[in-house]
Amino acid sequence: MTSSVLGEAEPEDWAEPEDWVLARSGDPAAFGVFFKAYRKRVLWQAMRSVDSFHDAEDIAALVFLETWRRRDSVRIVNGSIVPWLLVTTNNVARNFSRTRRRHRQAMESLPAPRHQDDFAPTVNDRLDGEPRRAAVRAAFARLSAKEQDVVSLCIVQGMQLADTAAALGVPVGTVKSRLSRAKSKLVDLTVDLVDSTSLAGGVQ
Known part of the structure; x- marks a missing residue:
């Protein structure tokens, strides 16, 4: 499933920076094309920071939400938005990991429940062996x-x-x-x- 999602074709009608000007103006349709054009790139970058594809999807969603929110201040380098997207992905992934650690620490502070077999480590080993x-x-x-x-x-x-x-x-x-x-x-x-x-x- 992962390979098919990451392998989806990118639109051929996206041109930087002209189309980004339209997306930045607040045009939802243009931003949708922008999302499809760069979703795979952002997902791959997120996967370098987390070991779960679902976590990478969550990070990617936050990256594009941040891109929309800060679209007027996005930095274009040599006509490309990719560098800004990659750095933003790193920042979001770091915040995401910190939030996960805090949640894990909070859960560990709770009284221990009755023992039950945890199959998560086995599943993770199989997915990332x-x-x-x-x-x-x-x-x-x-x-x-x-x-x-x-x-x-x-x-x-x-x-x-x-x-x-x-x-x-x-x-x-x-x-x-x-x-x-x-x-x-x-x-x-x-x-x-x-x-x-x-x-x-x-x-x-």
Whole structure:
């Protein structure tokens, strides 16, 4: 089901930034076309931060809601809205994860219920049993917010350093240093996590 959803065709009649001007003006139909054009890209980005496709869908919905709400202040880089969408996805995913952690902590503070078998770990292992993919996602989560943004734009999106700097509003030198740090961390973390996954049976 996941592959069919992520593989849906993107509209061929979307052109940046002309069509975005119409969507930004508040035209619901134009924004609907915009949503269809970028939903898959946002979903893939969200999946790098969470291990559940349903969570990724929730994050994507929040990203487009935020895009609609802040449409007058969206930053276009070289005629593309993609960099802004990816950075916004990272921000929403971080907030989403924090909210989940708080909820989990609140639930853990409640009196323990009578024991019942929990099948969730088994289901998660079956859905995400590939150790390296899980390790890369876990390693990405351990990067700082600023490092996640440069990785998303430079490595995942393949943007030039100058365009990434423009999207983030920082000097090119800052992007270079963040990217260098992030690459080093990802190499170390991925190796460590893959090793521990092989021993423990999966990244939790």
